[in-house]
Amino acid sequence: MAKGNAARSRSTAGTKPAASARTGTRAAGKSPGKSPGNGSREPEFVQLLTPDGERVEHAEYSVDFTDEEYRGLYRDMLIVRRLDTEATALQRQGELGIWASLLGQEAAQIGSGRALRPQDMAFPTYREHGVLWCRGIDPIMPLGLFRGVDFGGWDSRATKMQMYTVVIGAQTLHATGYAMGVAKDGKCGGDDDSANEAVIAYFGDGATSEGDVNESFVWASVFNVPIVFFCQNNQYAISEPVERQARAPIYQRAHGYGFPGIQVDGNDVLATYAVTEAALDAARHGEGPSMIEAYTYRMGAHTTSDDPTRYRIASEVEAWQQKDPILRIRRLLEKQQIADASYFDEIDAEADSHAADLRARVLALPDPDPATMFDNVYPNGSPVLLAQREQFVAYHAGFESKGSGH
Amino acid sequence: MAKGNAARSRSTAGTKPAASARTGTRAAGKSPGKSPGNGSREPEFVQLLTPDGERVEHAEYSVDFTDEEYRGLYRDMLIVRRLDTEATALQRQGELGIWASLLGQEAAQIGSGRALRPQDMAFPTYREHGVLWCRGIDPIMPLGLFRGVDFGGWDSRATKMQMYTVVIGAQTLHATGYAMGVAKDGKCGGDDDSANEAVIAYFGDGATSEGDVNESFVWASVFNVPIVFFCQNNQYAISEPVERQARAPIYQRAHGYGFPGIQVDGNDVLATYAVTEAALDAARHGEGPSMIEAYTYRMGAHTTSDDPTRYRIASEVEAWQQKDPILRIRRLLEKQQIADASYFDEIDAEADSHAADLRARVLALPDPDPATMFDNVYPNGSPVLLAQREQFVAYHAGFESKGSGH
Amino acid sequence: MAETMTIGKALNSGLRRAMEDDPKVVLMGEDIGKLGGVFRITDRLQKDFGEDRVIDTPLAESGIVGTAIGLALRGYRPVCEIQFDGFVFPAFDQIVTQLAKMYTRSGGRVALPIVIRIPFGGGIGAVEHHSESPEAYFAHTPGLKVVSCASPHDAYWMIQQAIRSDDPIIFQEPKRRYWEKGEVETSASLDQVFPLHASRVLREGTDCTVVAYGPMVRVALDAAAAADEDNGRQLEVIDLRSVSPLDLAPVYQSVRRTGRLVVVHEAPLTGSISAEITARVAEECFYSLEAPVMRVSGYDVPYPPARIEEEYLPDLDRVLDAVDRTFTF
């Protein structure tokens, strides 16, 4: 995908802490009213595409996509939603142990994921299926973790996409350390921009409370590393609304640490793309860390184990359905006649076939050989463990020869 | 001590997060230049008394002390410094295992400590000997910890001063939880102000990097508890200058969490008093948390085990000696003829006698009975431990009866 | 009065009763309010006791335990829920350096009556970090006590005893057994029920002793029934209940009779609580043991993916195999 023509505003750039502090000032000045987390008032985020599918301009950010690129974004979002629906169905049928749906967050994930350059490294939570898709990772990969056959099967070096992290926030420190390494390697701020690299760390609104995440802000600012902290504020950490995690809008947290923070309409794939691209560019150019709060909504349950009716009302969900990320880009495509009905049918069909393929392959996923639990514990192995493995194998061989157990 | 007539500015008050966010804006606006941590430029902190002993006015904060109160502040600071010197000497002579000197931080500690009301609860680090003094705690108390005969012997309930905490930052969460309890008990925001309570949590510039401290900011803001986070930025965490912990001025951290933060000249006992009293008042009135960064300097070594010549130059220390907290209040007393030479002599003599008394009593401190290590492990005891204790006692009794060991 | 209920419900009822008995008891944790906790152990408690006593906290475990310590210093009796075993580690510093040591450090002046509830162990088909057994870490930490319940009756009473105790207690709940039912004698008095820190013989036997706790007690009992049926061997099953301090007197007595001991738990073998039990029994019952103590446990590997967790978890067959092995010496 060609790059959007994103202008990075001075309000998220700035190499010096002083500039960042000023940014904090100005950004805070822009929304002196209620915290957007309160929900009663539209937050003042960057938006380029309204829920009705209108393209709107923003003083500092813009995109300039070809028709094909616009259609590509729609296709990405539609397919990852369709795959997500299939995964939920597979869980309901007992084929997955659990599933963490991305429903509602497609724009945040595709917008940011498509803004990544091949050389950039991404650190996900457990919900970034859309980002995986952008990295070209086979959609079956994350299902291994949720089915319980492995811990996620992709090659994190080859795909430039690290493993899922279930322990909330832990990956933000890994991302920061990785970005320190990028800087050490002289791979940011260099003259040859194609050799520069950036790092993106995904996390949720709930994660902002964890010590680790705040430590990563300290580290990133002190070492001025090329990282973008990408927070998908989907309004909930399981049952707890974002007000339980923060009283100030989340993007303002960055200012207190001395780097830029910006809020974007996370259901607007165009704005998310533009803002993320600008932040990644700044990181690659050696301008240091920044934070993006993608203001979005978890339209489904936290996971398939969750029952959101216990803690939120239907009308809230309905209100957010009006702001659906896919609906609005479809409206744009229709209004601007970038795509017609046959195109949409075609993508639906393509998505269905991806889903069918996924299903078939999940059903065929073999259980691992139990003895493999002893493998890959230590790069250099362990004699103690080897002995356990041998006992384990002998014990199970005993059953096979004896027939059944007691 | 009578209360100073401290006016709390709107810029540190405010019940709503919105107001806090504005504060962040304005406060940041005031110092758009270099981070004060860089040291090359005087920070824009609240100051009421210059290094030369001039009283200066501040738009939002003021004090109105009687002469006796001014003298009292001098006396407090002089005595705690003298006791501190004695403790350092005791360590040099092998009577203490280690000592963490407060040298240079007397104004920050006495200013904040005297601003506390009797009902307020304080949570210290390991360096708050001056605050202990304000709480009326026998100065020998902290020396037990540093001598290695106990873990600090004062009664935290009776003195409203919690135990020292060596694990950096851990106490900020305790303070926040305690403040949650104050709120639950209806002891803040009530009509009868004398029944309202506040909590103060002390920590250093280094501590601001710890996850726990940042979590305490999250908690305090989300539950809007009556707490003042009092950071003594003494420019160093052992050998590391504050730039290793933060790129933005520390007080700005608060704004990112949605509550007020303010920087005060921590070598100015008057300003520290005024700012702390205002913040404590706000907390007691139910206006929630705030943070104070007392900008000061650790004039001595980190502890008696430390060798600061390895990491900082003499000229830096000398520059700060010009801003000595005791010198400037003495100059004020002299200029304004609040005290004369005989008064200063009298206080010197009083301080010496406190020091001599401290020394004599430290030398007389008995080592604990080793068997007491088994006591007070569990309120309800433990049979396993009791058995160990019995073996221990029998083993040592064996020596006594046998004479010496092998 | 005896009622039949699940372990989950028994814990819920025990918490409710503790809150009724003492207004200072507060519950803290992630999603314990409206949601009632991911396992519904706090179901309806926020509704009935209010947000001031059942606190949905920010998502940070160190914060949960750290602020609980502060609340305890203020006179409250916090009961913290850690959502899953694998998420107790961000709180480890507060637990080990602060909670465990405060009573000692204060010279016995300041007790911290805090209970940390942890649903623990595997067997529910969960993803990584949701099936850990961290009890050995806590048992190795002086100043903490550690207990685990195995039946609805114990769940109901032990949680109340733990809350009533002034000791800091790690309360490990056998999550895979939450749905198992049993009789709870609810009319007893808290002072009179079986002590919190005592182990208990659940089934008498003469041939081999089997010690287990938490989710493995069911496995041990099933193994005893199977052994009886298979070859008439009588296993004596002891529910440890208190992992720290250990109450091994009943185990010593039993081993002196049976001469054989098998210890069962899910946690990885090396450095586990079965090592401590073995070391003590090997000393105390030196002349009685007919065979080495056998340990049936998880392996020294990270908890495996769910599809093979049954091969990791001790089961009836592995327990019986260990019993068999004690007879080969």
Added chain:
Amino acid sequence: MAETMTIGKALNSGLRRAMEDDPKVVLMGEDIGKLGGVFRITDRLQKDFGEDRVIDTPLAESGIVGTAIGLALRGYRPVCEIQFDGFVFPAFDQIVTQLAKMYTRSGGRVALPIVIRIPFGGGIGAVEHHSESPEAYFAHTPGLKVVSCASPHDAYWMIQQAIRSDDPIIFQEPKRRYWEKGEVETSASLDQVFPLHASRVLREGTDCTVVAYGPMVRVALDAAAAADEDNGRQLEVIDLRSVSPLDLAPVYQSVRRTGRLVVVHEAPLTGSISAEITARVAEECFYSLEAPVMRVSGYDVPYPPARIEEEYLPDLDRVLDAVDRTFTF
């Protein structure tokens, strides 16, 4: 070439050589730069290798280990210094849930060659939290390896071996022995020196085996000398060196000859590594043991104030008392 140096200096020289050998080796920690660490173990390394390779970090241990993981993912080989044993706990979550599991989780694709150096143990008259012995926590964590050195020679080589190893290694340094001198054979090659994860017989004997590691090795050796002198008893002293994985073959061999075993460490007794050793020896040497394994350790109490720490720490007398007790069976 043999040089005489202290353990502290040997570690410093070992780190220096590891940094010379591999440009990817970076040191991280609090005050390790200009100050050279509070124990000066990294003295002059920042001066010689630059701030890019010897990194003074912000004051946050989880951050240290968490960013070290990130650096390792980028191809670096971070060596983290935890300033004192008692301050490793804020990093516990990153160590236990992330560092220990990454290799397994990645299906063997991603190794994290990280060394976490921890000066550990008591005996230096320090205040609380500066004298802990946390090794049992790490030894109970699959995916970690744990070693401790006891002599300058081992300090010099083991730190280099640990850095060269792709396994995540907790490297516990006997801080009270930093100033003890000994000969270091510096001209050997890293591939040829005694293996990292092997225990070693330091003194041969026939009457009773004594196992120790880290700071207690000296105590064990002194006890052996005293026993010889006192009553001619010959103690066999084994330096464990690797706390995880345990290398117990030399211990089994020894116990099969001596019939007696005493294990010594500073950590609290319950759930300690001596429990694991005892459990294994009691099984492997069931027919050889003439007496129960005796454990000489810290007590199950928070580390006491410095003025009484000598009564807490195992010493020569307590070791000899335990040896004596093995002869009463």
